[in-house]
Amino acid sequence: MNWRIQLTWWDKSLLVVMAVGAVFTLLRFACGIGSIANINNAYPWSWWVGYGIMTTIAIGAVGFTITALVEILGVHRYHPFLRPAVLMGLLCYSSAITMLTVELGRPWKVWMVLVSWAPTSALYEVGWCAFLYLNVLALEFVQVPLEQLGWERMLRILRVIYIPIMLLGVTLSHLHQSSLGTLLTLLPHKVNILWWSDLLPLLFLFSAIMAGPAVAILEHLAAARWLGFKPRMDLLAGLACIEAWLVALFLAFQMGDLFYRGAVDAMLSASWFAVSFWVEIGFGLFLPLALLIMPEVRESKSGLATACGLILAGVLLHRLNVAVIGLRVRHWETYTPSLGEVGITMGLTAGAIFAFGWLARILPIHEELPPPQTSPHPAAQPVGALRGGEG
Amino acid sequence: MTTPAVKPKAMIQDNTRCIGCRACMVACKSWNDRPADHTEFFAGEGYQNPRDLDANNYTLITFNEIVTGAKPDWVFGRQLCMHCEHPACASACPTTALSKTPLGPVVFDESRCIGCRACMQACPFVIPKYDYENLAPKIHKCTFCADRLEVGLEPACAKVCPTGAISFGDRDDMVAEAQRRIAMAPGTYIPEIYGLEEVGGTSVLHLSSVPFEQIGYITGLPKSPMPDLTHRWLRLTAPVFAILYGLFAGLSWIVRRRMRHQEHDGEKG
Numbered sequence: 001m002n003w004r005i006q007l008t009w010w011d012k013s014l015l016v017v018m019a020v021g022a023v024f025t026l027l028r029f030a031c032g033i034g035s036i037a038n039i040n041n042a043y044p045w046s047w048w049v050g051y052g053i054m055t056t057i058a059i060g061a062v063g064f065t066i067t068a069l070v071e072i073l074g075v076h077r078y079h080p081f082l083r084p085a086v087l088m089g090l091l092c093y094s095s096a097i098t099m100l101t102v103e104l105g106r107p108w109k110v111w112m113v114l115v116s117w118a119p120t121s122a123l124y125e126v127g128w129c130a131f132l133y134l135n136v137l138a139l140e141f142v143q144v145p146l147e148q149l150g151w152e153r154m155l156r157i158l159r160v161i162y163i164p165i166m167l168l169g170v171t172l173s174h175l176h177q178s179s180l181g182t183l184l185t186l187l188p189h190k191v192n193i194l195w196w197s198d199l200l201p202l203l204f205l206f207s208a209i210m211a212g213p214a215v216a217i218l219e220h221l222a223a224a225r226w227l228g229f230k231p232r233m234d235l236l237a238g239l240a241c242i243e244a245w246l247v248a249l250f251l252a253f254q255m256g257d258l259f260y261r262g263a264v265d266a267m268l269s270a271s272w273f274a275v276s277f278w279v280e281i282g283f284g285l286f287l288p289l290a291l292l293i294m295p296e297v298r299e300s301k302s303g304l305a306t307a308c309g310l311i312l313a314g315v316l317l318h319r320l321n322v323a324v325i326g327l328r329v330r331h332w333e334t335y336t337p338s339l340g341e342v343g344i345t346m347g348l349t350a351g352a353i354f355a356f357g358w359l360a361r362i363l364p365i366h367e368e369l370p371p372p373q374t375s376p377h378p379a380a381q382p383v384g385a386l387r388g389g390e391g
Numbered sequence: 392m393t394t395p396a397v398k399p400k401a402m403i404q405d406n407t408r409c410i411g412c413r414a415c416m417v418a419c420k421s422w423n424d425r426p427a428d429h430t431e432f433f434a435g436e437g438y439q440n441p442r443d444l445d446a447n448n449y450t451l452i453t454f455n456e457i458v459t460g461a462k463p464d465w466v467f468g469r470q471l472c473m474h475c476e477h478p479a480c481a482s483a484c485p486t487t488a489l490s491k492t493p494l495g496p497v498v499f500d501e502s503r504c505i506g507c508r509a510c511m512q513a514c515p516f517v518i519p520k521y522d523y524e525n526l527a528p529k530i531h532k533c534t535f536c537a538d539r540l541e542v543g544l545e546p547a548c549a550k551v552c553p554t555g556a557i558s559f560g561d562r563d564d565m566v567a568e569a570q571r572r573i574a575m576a577p578g579t580y581i582p583e584i585y586g587l588e589e590v591g592g593t594s595v596l597h598l599s600s601v602p603f604e605q606i607g608y609i610t611g612l613p614k615s616p617m618p619d620l621t622h623r624w625l626r627l628t629a630p631v632f633a634i635l636y637g638l639f640a641g642l643s644w645i646v647r648r649r650m651r652h653q654e655h656d657g658e659k660g
Contacts, residue, residue: 034523041445041520044508072639074646105506105521105528112486112505122621123509124485125628167643171636175628182624186483186513186617189609201624330609331517332443 002372005361010226014354021347024340028102036340043327043335050323052099052345054180055316056092057130058208062219063089063137064173065212069242071166078235080367081216083144087365088219090137091352093130098351102344122182129176136169144363148372178205184322192326193266194277197257200322210250211315213243214308221305227360229368237298240307244292247311251285276317276325284314399476399495400540401562402549403569405598406606407579408556409467411438411452415548415557419450422536422547444470446522446531450548455606466599468606471548472497472518472533473586474594477616480510480519489530495562495594496535504529515590515612535594562594569596591616 005011027036039046066085070078101107114131118124139158146155181204188196197203217239224231258267267274288307297303324337364371420427425447433442439454450471457466478497481489488503489510506528511519519532536546544550549559558568566587573580585597589612597603604610 032524032526033528037523039523041443041511042517044511044521068639072643072646074643074650076650103507105508106504107506109486109503109505112488112503116486116503118485118487119625119628120482120618120622121485121509122625123483123507125625127485163643164640167636167639170639171632174635175632178624179628182621183483183509185620185624186479188620189515189612190512198623329517 003362005358008226011354011357014350014357017350018347018354021344021350024343025102025347027340028344033103033105036338036344038335038338038341040333040335042329042331042333046324046327046335047337047341047345048099048103050320051316052103052348053096054319054323056096056099056349057177057180058204058211058315058319059215059312060089060092060096061173061177061208062212062215063092064133064170065209066216067140067166068170069213071163072170078239080232080235081220081239083141083365083367084219084223084360085212085216086137086140087144087356087359088215090134090141091355093134093137095348095352096130097134098348099345122179122186125179126176126183129172129179133169133172133176136165136172139165140169144365148363173208174205177208178202180204181322187327190327190329191322192273192328193261193263194258194273195318195322195326197261199257203254203257206246206250206253207315207318210243210246211312213239213246214311214315217243217304217308218312221301223360223366224368226357227366227369229366231301232368233299233301236304237295240292240298240304243308243311244289244298247285247289247292251281251289254281254285273326276321280314280317280321283310284317285311288314397493398561398563399493399594400535400559401495401565401594401596402535402546403558403565403596403598404469404471405556405558405569405572406467406469407598407600408554409452409469410554410556411454411465411467412553413452414551414553415469416448416450416452418547418551419533420448422539423449423534425449444518444532445520446525449531449533453607457601457605459601466601466606468599468603468608469597470518470607471595472535473516473589474533474535475590475617476592476594477590477618479513479515479590479617482618482621483509483513485509492537494537494540496537496540498534498537499530499532501529513617515617516609565596569598572598585610588614590614 007015024036033039037048039048062085066078066081069075070082100110104110113124113127116124139161143155143158146158178201181200181202184191184196185198185200217236220236221231223229258264267277288310291297291303291307291310294303297307324335359365362372419425428441428447430441432438432440439452441448441451444451450469453468453470455466455468456463458464459466474491474495474497476491478489478491481487481491481497485507486503486505488500488505489497490500491497508521508530510530511517511521519530521530522528536544536548539546545559546557549557558565560568566584569584569587573582573584579600580598581600581602583599583603585599585603585608586593586595591614597608599606602610
């Protein structure tokens with residue numbers, strides 16, 4: 001098969017961002033975390049965890065939400081979204097793992113998590129689940145290149161284990177998406193009342209599920225534009241309808257939680273926390289919900305892109321509000337992200353987007369596109385439900 | 392010879408007896424092989440130095456300028472790991488690099504640490520510190536001189552304190568002693584033992600002549616153990632896994648069967 005692609009202006013820009021990230025990463029490994037990062041003794045996580053891990057994993061939720069929709073709930077008309085979703089999931093989790101090797105003080109020891117028994121640690125659960133789920137995603141996705149290469153025996157094995165593995169992936173996702181919230185339930189004295197809740201695990205899980213279809217819609221629109229196919233507006237409208245329900249339910253859940261916890265005063269206070277909160281709720285939930293309940297928005301490309309972009313930005317801001325902006329330690333040290341911290345995360349995100357664009361051009365990821373003509377085994381049997389074609 | 396049952400130890404930090412000589416800081420550095428720092432006075436009040444605990448300073452006497460009576464006075468406080476009865480740091484550690492020993496110290500095992508800093512994030516007292524400049528960084532905090540305790544010695548700081556501001560013994564005795572001191576001299580002490588109930592109790596008990604927030608202590612902490620906050624959720628992991636997997640498997644099976652039937656009917660039709 002042909003691994004080469006014609007680099008576009010977009011690819012080149014992404015490569016530049018990746019190069020900048022790589023320089024900062026080199027510095028980090030040559031001179032230590034302290035040489036490029038502003039994280040300190042009072043704020044040991046901040047941007048790398050809030051964005052690099054928590055937001056990336058939330059975006060990666062597109063993998064399990066679309067898988068569950070198509071493979072468990074059996075809504076097969078959304079099948080065209082499945083392969084892109086699994087690939088995005090795989091890339092998001094790979095990006096988070098790479099982030100981890102930069103962010104951990106002793107990345108060469110990370111295997112210790114797998115030989116420890118620490119059931120009281122939320123990070124232990126996140127580590128195990130994310131590790132296993134990354135393998136699940138890899139097994140799900142590897143079928144696509146294997147089909148191209150025509151490795152029949154491997155494909156037969158994968159076909160047999162596909163359903164239990166797929167179910168495992170969806171289950172593990174529920175567990176670790178919520179455990180990322182559990183991590184922060186330990187910090188009632190640090191996280192602002194607007195975001196610290198007993199129910200953070202459920203809030204994180206539901207917001208990740210909410211992010212799923214929004215990311216799938218955005219990807220479809222972007223791919224249609226840059227890879228050149230006609231977007232499936234009928235399917236997008238249906239997915240947008242599901243998304244509207246998810247946003248409405250999450251909004252009700254988050255608001256209910258805030259009222260139940262008596263955080264109304266904090267919501268109405270004149271503070272930057274309240275401003276950040278209302279930006280998150282207003283632009284991340286209310287506005288996209290108002291947009292998505294209008295049929296004309298659900299049927300328009302720009303409308304969908306705006307609404308889903310806002311939802312995605314809202315989820316990002318929610319993660320940042322919980323883990324960075326709303327997290328304040330009663331201590332003299334302060335924190336603002338450094339160029340190096342942001343540079344590395346941007347490089348990683350650019351890398352994930354670049355990898356997606358590359359793979360989407362050399363492998364049959366989008367059903368709307370004709371399969372790449374270079375396959376030496378065009379007659380290879382499609383596998384399980386991840387098969388390339390409909391029905 | 393029978394070994395006596397291990398009784399958890401504790402320290403009293405009686406700030407009313409502290410004269411700010413910082414012998415404890417010197418002894419701590421000495422025992423723990425911490426290098427000397429080149430420090431500068433920071434923008435704060437008084438002669439406190441260094442500003443904060445860090446990778447080279449596991450304990451610190453804080454100098455607080457407080458008006459007591461008519462004139463300003465120094466009221467000393469001390470920062471060190473509290474060695475919680477239910478340590479949040481140890482509960483957050485994904486590799487059990489931190490653990491509480493039966494004698495009371497919360498100890499760090501460098502060989503298990505992956506450097507995730509969850510312990511630093513979890514600690515309600517902001518105690519564990521990191522050497523970010525190091526290429527193989529590790530967590531630094533007071534060890535309660537666990538190695539000394541093992542052989543029946545008291546912590547280095549307690550050993551050298553010239554005014555009896557640091558007392559060491561069985562935790563039960565230390566609690567009784569702290570209560571006795573407050574009862575004997577109600578004018579000297581505020582009626583509060585910092586660490587008796589904070590986050591479920593700690594192995595370091597602080598006494599003070601002024602409210603603790605005035606001498607830089609983090610107050611208003613919950614009385615219940617911090618690990619309970621995550622334990623409530625994490626204990627559900629195994630059952631939730633089983634239930635969800637079963638639920639998804641069942642759903643998927645039903646849906647697939649229905650689809651097969653539809654296909655079958657389609658063929659017949």
